[in-house]
Amino acid sequence: MEKRAEKIRIVLVPLPIQGHITPMMQLGQALNLKGFSITVALGAFNRVSSSQHFPGFQFVTIPETVPISQHDTLGVVEFVVKLNKTSEESFKDCIAQLLLQHGNDIACIIYDELMYFSEAAAKEFKIPSVIFTTGSATNHVCCCVLSKLNVEKFLIDIEDPEVQNKVVENLHPLKYKDLPTSGMGPLERFLEICSEVVNKRTASAVIINTSSCLESLSLSWLKKELKIPVYPLGPLHITASATSSLLEEDRSCIEWLNKQKPRSVIYISVGSIGHMETKEVLEMAWGLYDSNQPFLWVIRPGSIPGSESLPEEVSKMVSERGCIVKWAPQNEVLVHPAVGGFWSHCGWNSTLESIGEGVPMICRPFNGEQKLNAIYIESVWRIGILLQGEVERGGVERAVKRLIVDEEGSGMRERALVLKEKLNASVRSGGSSYNALDELVNYIETEYSNS
Numbered sequence: 226m227e228k229r230a231e232k233i234r235i236v237l238v239p240l241p242i243q244g245h246i247t248p249m250m251q252l253g254q255a256l257n258l259k260g261f262s263i264t265v266a267l268g269a270f271n272r273v274s275s276s277q278h279f280p281g282f283q284f285v286t287i288p289e290t291v292p293i294s295q296h297d298t299l300g301v302v303e304f305v306v307k308l309n310k311t312s313e314e315s316f317k318d319c320i321a322q323l324l325l326q327h328g329n330d331i332a333c334i335i336y337d338e339l340m341y342f343s344e345a346a347a348k349e350f351k352i353p354s355v356i357f358t359t360g361s362a363t364n365h366v367c368c369c370v371l372s373k374l375n376v377e378k379f380l381i382d383i384e385d386p387e388v389q390n391k392v393v394e395n396l397h398p399l400k401y402k403d404l405p406t407s408g409m410g411p412l413e414r415f416l417e418i419c420s421e422v423v424n425k426r427t428a429s430a431v432i433i434n435t436s437s438c439l440e441s442l443s444l445s446w447l448k449k450e451l452k453i454p455v456y457p458l459g460p461l462h463i464t465a466s467a468t469s470s471l472l473e474e475d476r477s478c479i480e481w482l483n484k485q486k487p488r489s490v491i492y493i494s495v496g497s498i499g500h501m502e503t504k505e506v507l508e509m510a511w512g513l514y515d516s517n518q519p520f521l522w523v524i525r526p527g528s529i530p531g532s533e534s535l536p537e538e539v540s541k542m543v544s545e546r547g548c549i550v551k552w553a554p555q556n557e558v559l560v561h562p563a564v565g566g567f568w569s570h571c572g573w574n575s576t577l578e579s580i581g582e583g584v585p586m587i588c589r590p591f592n593g594e595q596k597l598n599a600i601y602i603e604s605v606w607r608i609g610i611l612l613q614g615e616v617e618r619g620g621v622e623r624a625v626k627r628l629i630v631d632e633e634g635s636g637m638r639e640r641a642l643v644l645k646e647k648l649n650a651s652v653r654s655g656g657s658s659y660n661a662l663d664e665l666v667n668y669i670e671t672e673y674s675n676s
């Protein structure tokens with residue numbers, strides 16, 4: 226598409242945590258390449274540096290919001306509730322300022338589904354708005370299903386094995402017991418958030434960072450249910466390469482990977498939020514050691530509560546066979562020929578990034594949404610192993626060998642490579658995600674010219 230002479234503006238409102246910022250900035254980059262001006266509205270306390278990698282973007286501050294540090298103390302649900310309460314009026318001021326500065330050039334506000342306060346400003350200033358779902362389409366389906374449940378009844382029903390194993394409204398293999406409620410605090414509060422997320426208010430479309438080759442059933446379900454356009458235009462990390470790491474990437478691990486044999490290394494990361502108990506870390510370390518495979522392990526500062534670093538016996542053993550970094554350039558790691566598998570918490574970005582490079586996975590999810598992704602990885606796409614129950618060294622050793630050494634792992638890698646090709650084809654000219662992006666662009670332009 227030609228760049229237009231006079232640019233129109235899109236305001237992006239990301240949730241300021243890593244797994245949400247990254248795809249939002251990639252969406253911004255993709256839309257910027259289509260000729261839109263991009264303004265990103267962020268709270269004063271977040272850690273994204275505007276000068277980092279987005280030279281064409283304007284950054285504005287929502288003055289009154291909640292520090293990201295409260296995400297850890299409050300937990301995700303209470304953090305999101307507080308953030309939305311605090312930011313609504315402040316964001317209206319922010320948009321008023323932008324309109325004063327630039328005239329009436331805002332074509333659309335695209336906000337993270339958890340930043341639903343944005344809608345009030347869009348409504349007040351009569352600006353079209355679009356919701357961005359950074360998780361999977363299936364997770365959004367689950368939010369719709371959960372938002373309609375009666376909490377008391379559900380809590381009783383879900384004790385019944387028959388209900389647990391019932392498939393959700395023709396969404397095979399999704400069962401009621403898989404609905405992503407665990408790790409989200411009290412069910413009632415979580416369902417309130419689900420209702421906010423599925424309440425589209427005046428938003429006129431939904432963007433999802435997925436591809437129809439991964440989740441066609443869930444996407445068809447959503448298209449019917451939501452009754453507004455749905456644009457599955459992902460995975461955005463292939464379309465746009467913008468990195469927006471909140472932590473400094475340690476690139477020394479790439480040199481270490483350069484010295485390893487092809488497809489021999491297991492890469493381990495639990496994302497930007499996950500924590501691990503010391504006991505689990507020790508069992509993992511011994512299991513990895515016993516597997517005889519080299520490993521690259523991301524241990525974020527603070528990710529093992531109560532420990533500053535690994536115990537000395539483990540550090541010594543790790544230095545023999547592994548490499549530990551505080552934060553890795555994950556996409557570069559996954560594309561590296563030495564990497565044979567990814568031990569992951571199955572955040573949606575990590576899942577897309579791993580499939581995007583054809584890397585099979587060992588799944589060790591923490592919360593419901595990640596468990597949902599893990600079920601798809603193991604049972605639908607059949608490109609990984611789900612590790613359940615307590616982690617012990619024998620289980621870790623077996624899982625690593627199954628994935629990296631055994632025939633079974635070769636099969637998973639073959640299927641992951643087929644999916645990789647499909648994903649790449651979907652973002653190339655004529656592919657479903659490529660077309661969805663173009664349709665979104667046309668849609669925003671039409672909405673703007675009609676407004």
Ligand code: UDP
Nearest residue numbers: 244496497498523552553555572573574575
């Ligand atoms: N990531 C990274 N380096 C690391 C670990 C993670 O760049 O050492 C990135 C990863 O590429 C992904 C994001 O952090 O884009 C994590 O998002 P995800 O949805 O997988 O999990 P979350 O952090 O939201 O739980």
